[in-house]
Amino acid sequence: MRAPIPSAILSSALIDAGRWIDAQGWCPATGGNFSARLSDAHALVTASGRHKGQLTDDDLLTVDLEGNPVESRLRPSAETLLHTRLYQLESGVGAVLHTHSVASTVLSRLEPGDWLTISGYEMQKSLNGNTSHEPDIRLAVFENTQDMQALAEQLASRWQQMPLNWGFLVRGHGLYAWGRDVNEARRHLEGLEFLFTCELEMRRLGVK
Numbered sequence: 044m045r046a047p048i049p050s051a052i053l054s055s056a057l058i059d060a061g062r063w064i065d066a067q068g069w070c071p072a073t074g075g076n077f078s079a080r081l082s083d084a085h086a087l088v089t090a091s092g093r094h095k096g097q098l099t100d101d102d103l104l105t106v107d108l109e110g111n112p113v114e115s116r117l118r119p120s121a122e123t124l125l126h127t128r129l130y131q132l133e134s135g136v137g138a139v140l141h142t143h144s145v146a147s148t149v150l151s152r153l154e155p156g157d158w159l160t161i162s163g164y165e166m167q168k169s170l171n172g173n174t175s176h177e178p179d180i181r182l183a184v185f186e187n188t189q190d191m192q193a194l195a196e197q198l199a200s201r202w203q204q205m206p207l208n209w210g211f212l213v214r215g216h217g218l219y220a221w222g223r224d225v226n227e228a229r230r231h232l233e234g235l236e237f238l239f240t241c242e243l244e245m246r247r248l249g250v251k
């Protein structure tokens with residue numbers, strides 16, 4: 044069982060992550076949503092429709108792991124169910140950052156299959172568990188839908204076949220990256236975005 048983490052610490056970490064992500068240009072308009080696990084049963088999540096570079100404490104609320112607000116009148120992110128499903132699937136997931144970068148959006152549309160495979164980059168070592176550039180990194184790619192319940196079920200069924208690591212892509216939509224805490228989620232997000240940019244450049248050059 045996890046010791047609960049004070050909400051104020053996680054709020055500040057998510058607000059800070061939002062400013063950084065916005066500075067990278069990975070959350071244009073009101074795109075993206077973030078969360079952090081408070082305990083075994085609750086998470087802090089961004090309210091729907093907020094600009095992620097301008098978050099304050101008033102833009103975050105507590106939800107249970109079914110995505111229901113707890114003691115808040117704010118409307119949680121439209122994609123809360125994906126966050127809470129990740130917390131349900133893996134107790135080691137402590138934070139989830141969802142972004143809408145150009146690279147993740149375009150690459151996910153260029154990749155026709157259910158998986159994006161990446162290999163040969165030193166930056167693969169930014170992803171937990173990787174000690175070499177050589178092994179393939181495989182990221183799940185899901186079709187986009189506005190039905191978050193359905194997408195959460197697809198995520199769970201893919202996870203049952205094989206647990207996913209680091210993140211997944213939603214086609215034409217963006218990236219979900221996670222980690223044991225906000226710092227690790229940020230590292231995975233940054234590493235994956237770098238790898239996507241490289242892959243996109245390779246494909247633009249006709250190498251792949």
Ligand SMILES: CSC[C@@H](O)[C@@H](O)C(=O)COP(=O)(O)O
Nearest residue numbers: 073074075076091092093120121
């Ligand atoms: C700019 S619209 C993007 C939304 O449809 C959605 O994909 C998104 O990431 C943000 O939704 P939100 O409800 O603000 O968390």
Ligand SMILES: [Zn+2]
Nearest residue numbers: 074075216217
């Ligand atoms: Zn989104």
